[in-house]
Structure formats: structure tokens, C-alpha cells
Amino acid sequence: MKRVLIITYYWPPSAGSGVQRWLKFSKFLPEFGWQPVIFTPENPDFALVDPSLEAKVAAGTEVLKFPIWEPYQLFRRIKKGGIKDPSRILEQQNPSLLDQIAVWLRGNVLIPDPRRFWVKPSVEFLQRIWEDNAFEAIITTGPPHSMHLIGRDLKRKTGTPWLADFRDPWSAWEFLDTLKLTSFARKKHRKLETSVFREANVLVTISPTFAREMEQLASRKVHLLTNGFDPEDLPAGFSPVSEPGETLEIVYTGVIDSIRNPFPFLQALKEVFGSSRNRVRLTFVGKVSQQLLDRIREDDWLQEHVHLTGYLNHEAVFSYYEKAHRLLLILTQTKNARGNIPGKLFEYMATGREIIGLGDPEGDAAKIIAQAGAGKVLAHEDTAGLVRYLQEIRQLSPEEGREDRGQPFHRRNLTRQLAELLQGMQHP
Structure with missing residues (x-):
């Protein structure tokens, strides 16, 4: 059975549709000849937690966890237990000066997102694993789009085929419009996005509209792989x-x-x-x-x-x-x-x-x-x-x-489509 490395920030006990997407793909992939290995943070900062989802992880699924440092940890220390995620400041009617600074930093310094500091150490960690346990394919799913940068750098170093999954757009993402981005920050996002569009073997997204919009930006085929239900x-x-x-x-x-x-x-x-x-x-x-x-x-x-x-x-x-x-x-x-x-x-x-x-x-x-x-x-x-x-x-x-x-939209049928894309990367 071929091994595929799935790099995701969100994994049980995190809650949400982003978790369900790859939790279910990993469940059904072995039926189609692919053994998933999950790579995820050891100490992530989740907004919603659902411990019951941990029981849904398919038996035998290998999960690699590696520590992450996030600026939110420093932010909470300064705020003394205040807002957990600076992005939620956007819903406040009268944010404080410190809150406004946090939003500006989130948009213009933490590019593409606050998980950027996990990219380099994760690539180094996974390279060491590669020496003894090679993978036939890499999958990254974002946001956070820093996950794609890990996949990009791993492909550069190992030559392993790579599929990039976009659950939301990147440079065209509506969320970026709320972060007071400078023109420099927008250009930086677009430059990083372009490198992912160019270097990934396969691009995937969740809706027909997103696929059409991404194809215009990437000037290449973007595959549709919706969410579904088990x-x-x-x-x-x-x-x-x-x-x-x-x-x-x-x-x-x-x-x-x-x-x-x-x-x-x-x-x-x-x-x-x-x-x-x-x-x-x-x-x-x-x-x-x-x-x-x-x-x-x-x-x-x-x-x-x-x-x-x-x-x-x-x-x-x-x-x-x-x-x-x-x-x-x-x-x-x-x-x-x-x-x-x-x-x-x-x-x-x-x-x-x-x-x-x-x-x-x-x-x-x-x-x-x-x-x-x-x-x-x-x-x-x-x-x-x-x-x-x-x-x-x-x-x-x-x-x-x-x-x-x-x-x-049965998850098994959608996973069959995913497996066909993975197989196509092996024999382009």
C-alpha cells in the first residue's frame, strides 16, 4: 500500500468542516490503496474543540505530531487571558488600540498566517523522517495556507508529488479584506500563492466557483472535490x-x-x-x-x-x-x-x-x-x-x-476521486 503524507493544521479534537474533510478522506483512502499518515501540530490553538471526534479517527491511522509556536500565545500573555484569536477582534464594535495593532500585525507581518513559524522546523522534521520512511505523495490542506508552504518546500527537497487542497481561496479570500493589508502584504500573498499554484502537481478546491476563480489566477487546471457525508x-x-x-x-x-x-x-x-x-x-x-x-x-x-x-x-x-x-x-x-x-x-x-x-x-x-x-x-x-x-x-x-x-456526495465516492488524482500524480 502506498503511503501519503497529509499535512493539516486542523485535526481532532478540533471541530469544524475542515476537520471532517480530511478525517473522512483518511478513513476511506486505504480502500483505494493509500495509507494516510497525518502530520499536525502537537499543541495547536483551536477555537472549537470536540473530543468525541478523536474516536472517529480510523484505526491504524498514523498521526505525527510536532510542536508549534504561534504568536497568539504571546498575544494572550499580553492580554492576560483576553481574546484567544486576534482574528475575532474583527467582530468587536470598539476594539482597543492593542487589538487594532494585533489585526494590523496579523495582516501585514504574519504572512500568509500566524502558523508561518511552523514551516521551517516542520520541513526539517519531516526530512529526517523521509530518510527511513519515504512517502509516495504529499497532501496539504489550507487555510492556514502555511501548510502549503510546508508541502512546497518538501517537494523541492524530496521531489515527491504534491497535491494542494484549498478549502478557501488565498489571495482572493474575503477574510484578507478585513485585515487592513498594505500593497506590499498583498503582493507577498500573491507571490507565495503563485509559487504554490506553479509547483503543486495537482490543485484541488471545494466548489465550482472557487475552481473557476483559481484557474484564472493559476492559468492551469483546478480539480473540484467537494465536501460530503458519511x-x-x-x-x-x-x-x-x-x-x-x-x-x-x-x-x-x-x-x-x-x-x-x-x-x-x-x-x-x-x-x-x-x-x-x-x-x-x-x-x-x-x-x-x-x-x-x-x-x-x-x-x-x-x-x-x-x-x-x-x-x-x-x-x-x-x-x-x-x-x-x-x-x-x-x-x-x-x-x-x-x-x-x-x-x-x-x-x-x-x-x-x-x-x-x-x-x-x-x-x-x-x-x-x-x-x-x-x-x-x-x-x-x-x-x-x-x-x-x-x-x-x-x-x-x-x-x-x-x-x-x-x-x-458520499465520502467514499469522493475519496475514490481523490485516489484517482493521487494515482495520476504517480504516472503523469
Whole structure:
């Protein structure tokens, strides 16, 4: 069996779709002749942690861990236990001078990202391992895009074929626009990105829009490899049909932050159900913004009909899926929005529940939902459309679920495509 080195910052117990992507690829790769070896930091700085995911690591998966030093550690010392990640300063209304300096340094000094100090020692460490345990291929996944620099330098030193996986864009990433970048910093990002585009054997990204945009920048083929879903994650006995009840249950899972706007849906929900005898409950499963908390506290009707669970581990989320009659998907409102395909979309589809989305009706996520017959996506500003939709489902009994909605995006099928790309690097 061929060995492939997968270099990723995010790995269990970290939570999030970036973790799920390579956790699942590593699970199924051995079925296609590739034995994954994971290289990840020994002491990473995760914003969200889900220890239950550690049990999902496939038996026999070799995980190499190497210490990392991150500027966030120094920042926290100065802040005396304040903000954990300077990037979260961007959501504050009145950041302090120290906070503003941290944002500027993040954008203009820590290029491409705060994990840049891990690149050189990681390459030296992996070179020593290479002497006794060679790999047939390298995979890097970013962001953080420093992971790609490790792959680039390893390829330069060993000649090993290398696949670079982009879960978000690099120089065109919307996040960079919030960091007060100088022209010098933008040129530096573009120079590093160009070296990765030029030297990687294969480029991969998660959405058709991102692939088209990257192809224009890279002047070469970029392969599409979406996220997906593993049916084995569904609990035993999970039913694709929701149970009828007196209350219409709508569930959203994931983060609500400054680029995911739930307020048009709240407005429409109250307009339709505020004076209705039909009962409704909207549940947010996950971390939500202070703005959403304040909005709910200011409104007695929302306090009664909107439920907040806070962050839950991945396994606990499925109990909310099972009781849901509809699943709410709130897509981003940014320049990268058209290519935004949240990992949870495929999980939503696998539950069999109908999806109602807020976002770009012509975006990649909306097209996937439409092609699968899994629901619909309405624009954030389409208040009338949201009202009509809620009026329709107010009168309906729970929809019959469909188990086949997520089948084209089964993690095993996606891993087969990945294995074909890896094999193609061996025999170009």
C-alpha cells in the first residue's frame, strides 16, 4: 500500500468542516490503496474543540505530531487571558488600540498566517523522517495556507508529488479584506500563492466557483472535490422521516457570526407565526453572535420561540436533526459567497429533511440543493419569498424524508476521486 503524507493544521479534537474533510478522506483512502499518515501540530490553538471526534479517527491511522509556536500565545500573555484569536477582534464594535495593532500585525507581518513559524522546523522534521520512511505523495490542506508552504518546500527537497487542497481561496479570500493589508502584504500573498499554484502537481478546491476563480489566477487546471457525508455518522435507527407534532421544528446548526445573517428569517418567522395559532420553534445549535443574542433578548416573542443550545459536540447534533421538520441554512454575504458550500449542507441532505436556505439563489450551494430536490435557497433580501415559504409550510404536515439526497456526495465516492488524482500524480 502506498503511503501519503497529509499535512493539516486542523485535526481532532478540533471541530469544524475542515476537520471532517480530511478525517473522512483518511478513513476511506486505504480502500483505494493509500495509507494516510497525518502530520499536525502537537499543541495547536483551536477555537472549537470536540473530543468525541478523536474516536472517529480510523484505526491504524498514523498521526505525527510536532510542536508549534504561534504568536497568539504571546498575544494572550499580553492580554492576560483576553481574546484567544486576534482574528475575532474583527467582530468587536470598539476594539482597543492593542487589538487594532494585533489585526494590523496579523495582516501585514504574519504572512500568509500566524502558523508561518511552523514551516521551517516542520520541513526539517519531516526530512529526517523521509530518510527511513519515504512517502509516495504529499497532501496539504489550507487555510492556514502555511501548510502549503510546508508541502512546497518538501517537494523541492524530496521531489515527491504534491497535491494542494484549498478549502478557501488565498489571495482572493474575503477574510484578507478585513485585515487592513498594505500593497506590499498583498503582493507577498500573491507571490507565495503563485509559487504554490506553479509547483503543486495537482490543485484541488471545494466548489465550482472557487475552481473557476483559481484557474484564472493559476492559468492551469483546478480539480473540484467537494465536501460530503458519511452515512455511518447517522445514529442507529435514525429516521429520514420527522415525527409529526403540534410544533413546527426548524433547526439551524453551526456558527452565526458577522457574515451569516439570520435576521431576515427571524423577521419573516415572526410575521407569519406571530399572530398565528400554529406553533413554531427555531433552534440554533452552535455558537451565535452577540448581535443575535441581543435581538432575541429585546423581543418577547423571539424569546419564547427561538431556542439556543450553545456549542454541542457532533454526535449530539443528530438528536436535533431527527426532531426537525425543516433545516435552516444561512450562507455568507461576502465576495466569496457564490462559492460558499458549507460542509454541513451534505449532512443536512443526508438527514432527508427539506432545507430552506438564505443566500445567493445562483450560488453553488443553491444549485446543489436544487439538483438534489432537497429544498430551496432565497436571497436574504427576499422577505416576501421567505414569508410565502413559511406560510406554505405552516399549513403542511412534515414532509416525507428522502434518504438518497446525499448519495452523490458520499465520502467514499469522493475519496475514490481523490485516489484517482493521487494515482495520476504517480504516472503523469
